[in-house]
Amino acid sequence: MNAQIPSKIARGSAELAILALLNEQPLYGFQIAKHIEERTGGVLRFTMASLYPMLYELEKRGHVKGSWESNEAGRDRRYYSLTTVGKKALAPLRREWRAFFHALDTLTGFSHA
């Protein structure tokens, strides 16, 4: 799946991926892209063009908050952390996606394929 696909599904899944990741720890843009690529075995990949507009959109909605901090190498990076609003938004988003995959699985049986 490519996060650049202009569809609500791709957009929604990308949103969920970012929020779920930031729920674990604050990360900066490059780390977010790297973690998602590594942890999905390269199935989900974010380019800068897909990642930053989404991060800024989430920040505008108050789901994440960015702040400049030094990373382990002493360089300034903008770390994003999940806000209380973001945490509240993550729970229903997870439920929606669970229901969506459950429904799709019931219909297509892809988990048995």
Place this chain on the structure above:
Amino acid sequence: MHDWIAVVRENLNELDLPAEQEQAVVTEMAAHLEDLYEDYLRKGLSDAEAFQCSLEQATGLRTTRRKIRRAKCKEGLMNSRTKTLWLPGLATLSAASISLMLLQQFAYLHPEVWQKDGGALVVDLPWLLLLPLCGALGAYLSQRARGQRIASLVAGLFPSIIMFAVFCVLIPVGVLVERNQFIIHHPTYFMLALVNWTVIPALLLFLGVVVVWLRSADREALPSRAS
């Protein structure tokens, strides 16, 4: 050492954002490119290859200028409050007003339930029975736009809130300016009208809001039960 700031600027051009904000975006993306480039080097690519691969990511930024500007602007074309409160509230108000107008025009006319000293308290029962639907409409639209519970409540009760403002501000001012003797000498009528046009509709609208809340609570519970 590559000038990643220049690379980003070349691809993003002007973002039309306040200078400080634009500088922060450019710095953040330049830092991303720097990390990406170093990551490619660690993976064994040559300097030229790593730079080329990083440049490819930067050229993708050309298509995102508008999205970044839109996301960075304080308010979008339609902000969250408009989508979750004002529009659903307006929909409730329109539904309540239009249904009242149509009923008065084509169907059931006011039954006067209480009349004394030239004043009358009228109750449009068919209209009141439609109000839960109007309240549910506003609450549903608000929830669909991911509005919080308070936004859906206000959207659902919007007609009553407007009428309450009319009764508490506009009518008293009008009565004082015009020196309306009837209302001044019959405050009970005023209070009854306030109940009739504000409190009773609010209760019925609230009924619709509660139904929407219960339905959405059921829907939220379903997937977790299924899993």
